[in-house]
Amino acid sequence: MKSLQQIVLAIIFMSFPLATIAQDIMPPLLPWDGKSKELLVDKSNEWVTPFELSDGMESPTYAETMAWVEKLVENSGYLQLISIGRSEQGRPIQMVIASLDQDFIAEELSTSKKPLILFQAGIHAGEIDGKDAGMMLLRDISQGSKLSLLEQSNLLFIPILNVDGHERRSEYGRVNQRGPKEMGWRTNAVNLNLNRDYTKLETAGIQAVAEVINSYDPDLYIDIHVTDGADYQYDITYGYVATGGYSPEISSWLSTSFQPEVDQALKANGHIPGPLLFAANGNDFSAGNVAFSFSPRFSHTYGDIRHMASILIENHSLKPFEQRVLGTYVFLEQAIKSLGNHYATLKKAVKSDSNQPKESIPVKFKFRDTPADSMEFLGIASSKVKSEITGAEYVKWEGKPITQSVPSIFMDVPELSVPVPKAYWVPVEWTEVITKLKQHGIQMETLSEAKELRVELSTVTSFSMGNQPYEGLMRVQRFELDKTYRTMTLNPGSVRVGTDQALGELAVILLESESVDSFFQWGYFNSIFSQTEYMETYIMEPLIAKMLSEDADLKKRFEEEKGTNPEFAKSPRQVYRWFYEQTPYFDQNWKVIPVGREW
Numbered sequence: 094m095k096s097l098q099q100i101v102l103a104i105i106f107m108s109f110p111l112a113t114i115a116q117d118i119m120p121p122l123l124p125w126d127g128k129s130k131e132l133l134v135d136k137s138n139e140w141v142t143p144f145e146l147s148d149g150m151e152s153p154t155y156a157e158t159m160a161w162v163e164k165l166v167e168n169s170g171y172l173q174l175i176s177i178g179r180s181e182q183g184r185p186i187q188m189v190i191a192s193l194d195q196d197f198i199a200e201e202l203s204t205s206k207k208p209l210i211l212f213q214a215g216i217h218a219g220e221i222d223g224k225d226a227g228m229m230l231l232r233d234i235s236q237g238s239k240l241s242l243l244e245q246s247n248l249l250f251i252p253i254l255n256v257d258g259h260e261r262r263s264e265y266g267r268v269n270q271r272g273p274k275e276m277g278w279r280t281n282a283v284n285l286n287l288n289r290d291y292t293k294l295e296t297a298g299i300q301a302v303a304e305v306i307n308s309y310d311p312d313l314y315i316d317i318h319v320t321d322g323a324d325y326q327y328d329i330t331y332g333y334v335a336t337g338g339y340s341p342e343i344s345s346w347l348s349t350s351f352q353p354e355v356d357q358a359l360k361a362n363g364h365i366p367g368p369l370l371f372a373a374n375g376n377d378f379s380a381g382n383v384a385f386s387f388s389p390r391f392s393h394t395y396g397d398i399r400h401m402a403s404i405l406i407e408n409h410s411l412k413p414f415e416q417r418v419l420g421t422y423v424f425l426e427q428a429i430k431s432l433g434n435h436y437a438t439l440k441k442a443v444k445s446d447s448n449q450p451k452e453s454i455p456v457k458f459k460f461r462d463t464p465a466d467s468m469e470f471l472g473i474a475s476s477k478v479k480s481e482i483t484g485a486e487y488v489k490w491e492g493k494p495i496t497q498s499v500p501s502i503f504m505d506v507p508e509l510s511v512p513v514p515k516a517y518w519v520p521v522e523w524t525e526v527i528t529k530l531k532q533h534g535i536q537m538e539t540l541s542e543a544k545e546l547r548v549e550l551s552t553v554t555s556f557s558m559g560n561q562p563y564e565g566l567m568r569v570q571r572f573e574l575d576k577t578y579r580t581m582t583l584n585p586g587s588v589r590v591g592t593d594q595a596l597g598e599l600a601v602i603l604l605e606s607e608s609v610d611s612f613f614q615w616g617y618f619n620s621i622f623s624q625t626e627y628m629e630t631y632i633m634e635p636l637i638a639k640m641l642s643e644d645a646d647l648k649k650r651f652e653e654e655k656g657t658n659p660e661f662a663k664s665p666r667q668v669y670r671w672f673y674e675q676t677p678y679f680d681q682n683w684k685v686i687p688v689g690r691e692w
Contacts, residue, residue, distance in 0.1 A: 119271060120324050120411060120473070121492025127363020129419035132229065140165065140232045144225040144273075149415025152221050152273040155260050158252055159187060161228065169235035171243060173197040177251070178301030181282040184256040186301050189231060191250070193243035199308040202247055208436045211311035212425060213251035213302070216287045216318070216392065218258035218277030219266040222408050223317030226421035227252055242426065245433025249309060254298045257282035270319060272414030288316070289564050291395035292388075292603060292610040293617075294529050306401070307534035312439060313432050314403040316392040317421060320370070320410045323377055324490040326471035327367030329359055329420040331406040334397040337386045337458050337505025339598050342442035343402050350435040351402075351428075358427035364420040365471060369407055373502055376488045377475050381500030382468065386458035388610045389602055398599050400446045402439060404428075447595060454598055455507035456608035464500035472497050509607055513592050517604045518548055518689035521586030526612050530588070530603065535596045537588040544583045548689030551576050551606050556622070556684075566616045574606060574686075581689050589691070604688050613686055624683050628673050637672045647675060 133149075134141050143153035143161065153161065166172040171193060176185040190197050194205070202209050214223030227250045233239045253259045259277040266276025280286050281296055290299040306314070320330065333347045334340065359366040373380040387394040396403025406424065408417040432439070474493040477486045519527055521540075530537060556572035590600050606613040628636075641648045654671065655662040661671070673679055 116271065119269075120490035122271075122411075122413070123326065123473075123492065123494060125328075125363070125413070125416050127416065127419065129362040129364065129423050132233075132419055132422055134232075140236045142225060142228045142232065144228070144415075144418060147274075149413070149418065150272060150274050152225055152275070152414075154262070155184065155253060155256055158224065158228070162187070162189060162231075162252060165228075165231060165235060170195060171240070172231065172235055177305055178297050180255075180257045180297050182257045182260075184260070186254065186256055186298060187252065188305065189227075189248075189250040189252070191231060191234060191243060191248035193240070193247075196247065202249075203308070203310040205247060207245070207247050208312040208432045208439070209247045209249065209309060210313045210315065210429060210432060211249040211251075211305065211309070212315040212317065212428075213254050214317050215251075215253040215255050215259055215277065216298070216316060217279045218253065218255040218261070219270065219279055220317070220319035220408075221253075221259070221273065221277060222319060222414070222417045222421045223406070223425075224252045225418045226317075226425060229418075230422055230425055239426070242429045246313075246429045248429070249305065249311060251302075251305075254302070255281050255287050256298075267319075267410070269321060270410040271412060283565070285565055288318075288392055289390050291392060292390045293564070293566070293612075293615050294532050295565065300532060303532055303534070306399070312402065312436070312443075313428065314392070314396045314401055315406060315425070315428065316404070317406045318408070319417065320407045322410075323370070323372050323488070324411050324473040324475070325367070325370060325378070325409065326473060326494050327365045327370070328409050328412040328416055329364050329406065329424060330367045330370055330409060331404055331424070332369035332384075333393055333402070333404050334387075335384070336503060337455075337507070338394065338397045339454070340397050340400045340402075340442075340446040342445040343397070343400060343439070346435070346439050346442040347402060347404070350438060351431050354431045354434075355424060355427045359420060359423055362419075362423045364416075364423060367471070368468075369405065373500075378470055378472055378497065378499045381464060381502045382470065383502045384465075384504060386504040389599070390610050398602060399596060400443050402443075451513045451592060451597055451601075453510045453512045454601055455510045456602065456605055456611075457507070457509040458504055459506050459508040460502060460504045461506055465503045466501050467498045468501050470497045470499045472499075511601065511605045511607055513597070513601055514549070514690040514692050516592060516691040517590040517600065518546065518581065518583060518691060519588050519590065519604075520581075520687055521584050521588075523618075523687055526617055527588055529612070530590060530600070533596065533599060533603070535590060535600050535603075536594045537590045540583055540585050540587045540589075542585055544587070546581050546583060546689065546691070547578055548581050548691055549576055550579050550581070550689055551686045553621070553684040553686065558619075567619060568616050569614050569619070572606075606686055606688075613688075618686055621682070621684055621686065624680060626678070626680055628669075628676075628678060630669065633669050633672065636676070637669075640672065640675070 166174045173190045177188045178186040215221050258281050261278035262275045285296050287296050287298045290296045356366045371383040372378050373383050389395045389398045393403040393405040472495050474491045474495045475488050478489045551574045554573045554575050559568045559570050602608045661667045
């Protein structure tokens, strides 16, 4: 039965002429008949998926998906279904555990001699390919001929992460994506993007993922998406933090041990794998492909700073749904095999990255001065067409394969690094920040009695805010800091966050103000910008006269300020303010970021 929302949407869009439906006016398709079509089972098969029943055109609803998964789990001793959280609208967020040894407890899986893969679908619920691919794969493992895959790895599978967005589904979900027939919505029920939430942990979905990562300690994390953007021949594109990250040995393992085998499997099954693709000019690839340095608010970069091998799959939105789902299946099956075959070398890489020296770490990256090199790019021919509607030019894709040589533009040069202190201190009153640190799994000591401690603090000397909310928060954008030592009074419940721990780099990223994903820049300390005490002019006038008569140095500095700053000299308000700041009555905590550094 359709929901009220679906009925309303259907009524609204009934008045639209058929020519406005994007599926009918997309760029021409390249023919495809990949070997991976052999993965599809006959419709008479007891365990045929809704995707297969629809000839690869549809993806089931949340209720249909979970009913099918529950039945599969009930009929296999190697699968278990658990709830890992509850969405903003109250739906359970479910996860399937697959284990040949029937190890279903977090402690068993995190300490198993077998590697553990966590793969999730529907973080952007309209981009649902991974759900249908995962259903087919689990079917073939538990009811078909591929049980031996569980000899290689244990599995954690989240079929739908953004369950509320998944149910905000219609035929008008994603204008530039070829199927499924009905697609979910990108954001969750309160319009937050889960794949911008890995550092701030505002959404139920990513809070659940963080808990899974902390409890189960997966060795490989795969986040499955579908792209926006330009046309090209590649159908399965994916990437990881190859350079400019925090886990260079893991990156090397992914590029030398993992990627070649996955690419070969995809090619052998008729798919065209490629890197993450972002057109430098925003339209086509004539100006090059950009390899961005994503911050840890995103899934694969969050994994990188945790020293967990992490991959972002971006299937090509202009390829048919069936082709994308089958390519995802091939990717996941080979990922299980490759991780099992190269697990020992991955463990060595993780150990090496975890033991890196932490004197300083980069918190912001910039582009290289020149492109790294050129890549052979399997593109699609295009032309520039002048719009009769707007008069501007736009790109028209012509459906003809071409091969180009395009620059690879890397954003992997550290622009700003910060020294790493021995520890950070966060006062008890900043409860939300302390809670988020705990949710990340960061270790800390909690004071049981009050303590005074001399620490380094940052004072904001100038700042500006974003001109509109971003992901529901008002971010601090441009700012300058002055760092000084002060004695800080810490009440019981305050925490000490040592940096000599497994998640030490993550602690720095969250607590150092200069980090683009710091709690400060996300706006969790915005109340420090409010000044709450003032002084009346009838007090200021006699007090200033007294101060000037008793303090020659103050009088000298006042005259110098007037001489160098004409606007100051003409403004009684600025003069009063200047003197007020010289008194002990002025708020000493105003604009002081309440995170102390212990060196």
